[in-house]
Structure formats: C-alpha cells, structure tokens
Amino acid sequence: MINEYVSGRDAGVQGAWxxxxxxxxxxxxxxxxxxxxxxxxxxxxxxxADSWDFGQNDNDPSPVNSTDQHGCSVxxxxxxxxxxxxx
Numbered sequence: 001m002i003n004e005y006v007s008g009r010d011a012g013v014q015g016a017w018x019x020x021x022x023x024x025x026x027x028x029x030x031x032x033x034x035x036x037x038x039x040x041x042x043x044x045x046x047x048x049a050d051s052w053d054f055g056q057n058d059n060d061p062s063p064v065n066s067t068d069q070h071g072c073s074v075x076x077x078x079x080x081x082x083x084x085x086x087x
Contacts (some may be wrong), residue, residue: 028079034062035062036062042076046078
C-alpha cells in the first residue's frame, strides 16, 4: 500500500501481492481501541463471534466515541485486500 500523504511510509506489500501471496486462509487477531464491523474493507473477513471489546467488556467492538479510530486503521492495514488498494 502506498501512502499518498507521507512519502516513504508505505506498507511495502506490492511484492508479496505480485507473487500472489494474499494471506488467504490466515487468521489474525488485533487488540486495539475499536473496530468498525460494518466497514466495507473489513466486514467480509471479520468474524464477530471471535470479537471482544475489552474497553466496554462486551462483544461489540464498535467505536464508542470519536477518538476510537486507531483500531480500524490498524485492521485496515493488516487485512487490506489488494483489489481495494490503489497502487
């Protein structure tokens, strides 16, 4: 993924995608402040049964205030699909 705003701060995944290394079948876990379960880039691969909100102590990882944004960003970088990313 290429950072359009800060030069040199790229995820550098094009080489893996060019070799058809996609991460299909891989399960990852992310502990962070929140997750937008309905986000179109994340929802196809999100398993809600495996989600837990440690901040609110429930199974809904949705943001509860406007500062809960980091987890969705981290999840997007970790689970981005090549078709959703501009080169």
